[in-house]
Amino acid sequence: MQAYWTLTRRELAGFFVSFTGYLIIASAVFLMGLSFVILLYRLQDETTTLPVTQLFFSTPFFWLILLLGVPVITMRLFALEKYSGTFETLMTTPVSDLQVVLAKFTAAAVFYMFMWLPLLVYILILHHYTNHQEAIDWGLIGSAFLGVALLGSLFMSLGCLASALTRSQIVAAMISFTLGFTFFLLSFLPGYIPMTAHWQAQVFSHFALIDQMEDFARGLVDTRHIVFYLSMTLLSLFLTLRVVESRRWK
Template structure:
């Protein structure tokens, strides 16, 4: 697994993908935090990181599928997938190697945003007037969210041998699981089931963790979705062997 992880991550670093992902993420978040007057910390007059944690999931929704779309689709297009599947590693090790390489790149994109936290911390009046517990919880929520999006993206890449189709499938699935259940729950036909349906979506659990209160149920939700998508990817690869 670690050999696959290293190979995939080096593949990202040796291409423009890694640098484009980090640059696009930082520029997009930076524009919302410091430039656009509707969401700018400077215009808002209150030192918090809410803009970052509200916009990052939407940026990730497009950025992570762009990272993962090549994981299996490129192997199938180049005809190397059969070679990979015959190596002395299990399908699960192959999937996890590619998954963690994509997740690692997504987390690398998050690291420079700590500079934004430092800036907001410094701008506080008094200095340091920031809800650090909420910030830590929100970062943890983003890590879990990135984990789910990467798992979905790897699955989408395994489904198709066309990177663009894999990207579209991943964006659609990420959107549905992030906010689609909220839209479904808002339809006035569910009655008492509305709350249950909203709990199926990521946004409910992400919002809960972002308050700084880490509930084991939220953590279990994220890990369960990741496990389900990894299992689904394994089934797709196994069907190819048949």
Template sequence: MLTIFIKELNSYFSSLVAYITIVIFLTAMGLFLWLFPDTSILEYGYAGLDSLFNIAPYLFMFLIPAITMRSLAEEKKEGTFELLATKPLTDWQIVLGKYLAALALVIIAILPTGIYYYTVYHLGGVEGNIDSGAVIGSYIGLILLGGAYVAIGIFCSSITKNQIIAFTIAVFLSFFAFSGFDSISQLLALQKIDDIIINLGINHHYQAISRGVLDTRDLLYFLSVISIFLVLTKTILGGRKW
């Protein structure tokens, strides 16, 4: 697994994928946080990173599928997966190695946003007048969200040889998993079970963690989503006939 992890991470940084992802994410976050009037903290009049954590899930819906779309689809298209499968590696080692490499890239992209926290911490009229507990919770939630999106993206890459198709399906599934259940719960016919449906969506659990409260139910939810899609990916690979 470590071999796959290092190989995948090196492939990201030996191409423009990693650099483009990090630059786009940080630039977009900076624009939303400081410049755009509707989300700028300079317009809010108080120190906080709410806009960053509200916008990040939607940026990740596109950036993470762009990272993961090639993970298995390219291997299948180029015919290199057969060579990979002949090595002393289990399907789980391949899946986890690719998953952890993509997740590591996501975390690397998130880390520099700590500069924004440092800036906002010293920006308020009273230095340190920021809810650090909520910020820490939001970062944990963002990493867990990224982990869920990566698992979805790896799964989508396993079901097709076409990277564009893998990207499109991953964007749709990520959006539906995050916002789709909230929309479904608004249907009149489902109002009696709207709480149950909302609980199925990522957004509910992400917002709960972002408040700085680490509930084991929210953690188990994210781990369950990640596990389900990784198991599905392993199942697809286990039944391969290419």
């Protein structure tokens, strides 16, 4: 347990001492800001019955941050250590492979949530200036953030897997982006399958990330979605662990 916390702290510190960490946050804040401006314009022009969070998450900027930001966050986790050789010094200390995988995932996930904090500030600004106090509902915001966290954990674990597979950070980022983008594109697939009653369509409807995020943003916490995200995250973390262990099979 001590090794886990020590490692998590170091990984997390690694994000904040490097230039990339701040670059990621800055880009994310910039995209969130753009999204916020668009949201304000829309609210000025017309009245809407949709919740504010749903308006925010229906802009493409959210997906841009998720699809591009996550690979950049996760690419260094294993690849950098393998490249610089510190993986060897790490793996010759009495820590288990599971602790290493979990610590790296936790650190990335914490950094990811930290990256989304500015969004809370935007919502608070909106809350301060709106004349409709009931437009900002904390339950709604909580549910939206839960969605962000769950989607993030899925993409993060895919990123971990990608990073464990290679020594090159660039390759890790590309694999992670490809995996993430494939998942994202699955949301459009049900629309192209004509018969909705068909079992394929039903299967793919569970992979529809966009629809699921919309649910969360609308304040709808569906346990099916939660189970889906958690199990997918566990699956890819398990695969990551196997990849890390695989050096013993060679």
